[in-house]
Amino acid sequence: MFPTRQWIAGIALLSLVSHTWALSSDRNQPIDIKADRVEVNQREQTSHYTGNVRLEQGSLKINADDVMVYMVKGKLQKIVINGKPATFEQQPDNQKEIVTSKADNMEYYASQERLYLKNNAEVNQGGNHFRGDFIEYDTLTSTVKANKAENSSSRVHAIIQPANKEDDKDKTPAPPPGNQTKPPPAPTTGKP
Secondary structure: OOOHHHHHHHHHHHHHHHHHHOOHHHHHOOOEEEOOEEEEEOOOOEEEEEEEEEEEEOOEEEEEEEEEEEEEOOEEEEEEEEEEEEEEEEOOOOOOOOEEEEEEEEEEEOOOOEEEEEEEEEEEEOOEEEEEEEEEEEOOOOEEEEEOOOOOOOOOEEEOOOOOHHHHOOOOOOOOOOOOOOOOOOOOOOOO
16 A cells, blocks of 8 residues: 555646646646556655546546656656657646647656656647657746657657737737827808
């Protein structure tokens, strides 16, 4: 039987993942994890979930074959996510679209607030799509850096959508009040 304190700590650490890349309300939601197997090592402060791992907390959803969670003094340090592919998705504050990512291997570093995706990596932000051998996603600034592997013949691929048509509408400002000139008076013919 797993010690309750370690089990709660292992679950609580996952809530820290969602505090920057997510809806603010996600961290207040219950965490639901399903896996074929879990192993918690209290001394090493790790928890390992294997086999059809499905984690949900609010808008955060992780699907993977294998998830390893590392903590130090009760604080999340790193999450390693593996699958063929593994997926990680979440809805950021003030955005309609969910940010989705997938790769064979992912590592999330809590102190850096960065998600590293390796092998068949993809990130979708709204209509924008990024693909490469290696992607670094800064969850705090929503910045994507994609690279190809050193000996790879593949190239980075990005699809950037144009701005929304509503944003492109001509918004010519009206002239300021007081600076408007009156039209000249109509010419008179001299007849009453």
